[in-house]
Amino acid sequence: MRMTRIGIIGGGQLGKMMILDAKRLGYYVVILDPNNHCPAHSIADEHIVAEFDNINAFFELASKVDVITYEFEHINVDALKSLEEKGHSVYPTSNTLSLIQNKYIQKKWLKEAGIPVPNFIAINSINDLEPEKLPFSFPVVLKTCTGGYDGKGNYVIKSPEDIENAYKTLGEGKVPLMLEEFIPFEMEISVLACNDQNRKSILFPIAENIHVNSILDETIVPARIKESMAAKALKVADDVAHQVSSCGMLCIEMFITKDGNVVVNEIAPRPHNSGHYTIEGCYTSQFEQHIRAIVGLPFGNTELIKPTVMKNIIGQINIDKDVEVEGLYEALTGGQVKIHLYEKTSVSIGRKMGHITACDTTIEGALEKVRNAHAKIKFV
Structure with a gap:
């Protein structure tokens, strides 16, 4: 039925x-x-x-x-x-969420499955952060195990002098904490995967992600990486997708390291901000694919139609209510971009208010289109 x-x-x-x-x-x-x-x-x-x-x-x-x-x-x-x-x-199942929701459990599960991840340890008290006890050298990244997003819940500890402030900033142990080695990366990428109800998987193209203040700013597809590195990233993403036991979309965020390896940063069991490019850029969007999977329909085509860039519209000021958008007419003039506004009733600094997408024959052309449109939009 x-x-x-x-x-x-x-x-x-x-x-x-x-x-x-x-x-x-x-x-x-x-x-x-x-x-x-x-x-x-x-x-x-x-x-x-x-x-x-x-x-x-x-x-x-x-x-x-x-x-x-x-x-x-x-x-x-x-x-x-x-x-x-x-x-x-x-979908995804409660078991899948239980493995992913807590970042420490997620990393432990991925490591046990043979997925490359940064070195990490659990932090039970500030005493665990004493330099002589750490298994890796500074800089290191202190993280809350739950609740963090868009840079919230993370603190890069550059030296022993930062430890006390980092611990205090992330709740002084009131929420579970973990520590990771800092990965010196060349690029942040992500791969969207989807599982159907029979655990068959399909992958989307590799996305190159550029962050500003730890918030995703631009996604560029295809990622500007060598074929050999792309093959590594797709293999890791496929391995992760096959470890997940339930259907639906999955985003695998990864670092390309300076020594040419791929390391998984974290995964999310849902459609993802870095996959918004699929709405215009692919034959099937991540959202349609997710719906298809959870209701038992066959997968759609995940191929990229042409080079695509997505740029987030991020709040730069705080407005409590009665938000208005200026510059929409100018941004849409020429028909070069697609603009998605989320209809949020208030603006705050760092809040995602919408995104802009452009497709072109070249990445450079798509970048120019979204940046030009982005410059014309503001919230008042």
Whole structure:
């Protein structure tokens, strides 16, 4: 029997973009999000307004749909497990989320599976950060094991003098911490993968990612790397995808090191910001692929149509309400770009407000298009 109803935990921009493809394929979509005016609210068929730790709301969502997915990983694993125990379909599964949600557990699992990752240790107290106890030299990276994103929850410790401030900044042990060796990298890349319900995998092209202040600024596809390095990266991504036991999109973020190796930084069990280029750049977007997978449809073609660049629109000021966009007419003049605005009701510094995509016969041409358009847009 064909599934016809999809539940999404989270109503942010990723949920919204999932819905756009789900509706085009004829699905009814119910979202769960505590914000009455979240980006996905305006296009969802139903919106359950509830907190993400409200297990009763999870079961209400399950009662309305055939399959449940989620747009971010900082949610209650036990609640998802309870849904599965009652026979509800959840993709990715609670087991997959339990392995990925905590970065220390994620790294341990990847290492045990033979996936190349940075060296790391658990940090139980500030005493574990004493220089003579560390198995690797400075600089090192202190991380919260849960909750971090866009550079939040990370602190690069360059010398012993930074230790106390780093520990204090990341909660003084109130949340689990881990320490990683600092990887001197040539480039940050990511590969999107998708598993179907039979654990068959498919990969998207390699994306080159440029970060500013630890937030993704631009994604360039194809990544500007040698064929031999591309082969290594795709092999690692494929290996990771085959370790994941449930269906749906997966983003594998990696470093290309200065000595020519590929190291996995972290993975996310969902569509990802670095995959937004697929909407215009590939025959099948990451969002359509995710929907196809969780409802049991065959994979779409993941080939790149032509060189593509995505540039995020990041908040540069703080505006609490009544946000307006200026420069949209000028940015769209000439028809050179696609602009996606997320309909967020407030702006804050570092917040993702939208993105711009351009395709061209060359990477340089696509870069010029998105940068020109980006320069014309501002929030007031």
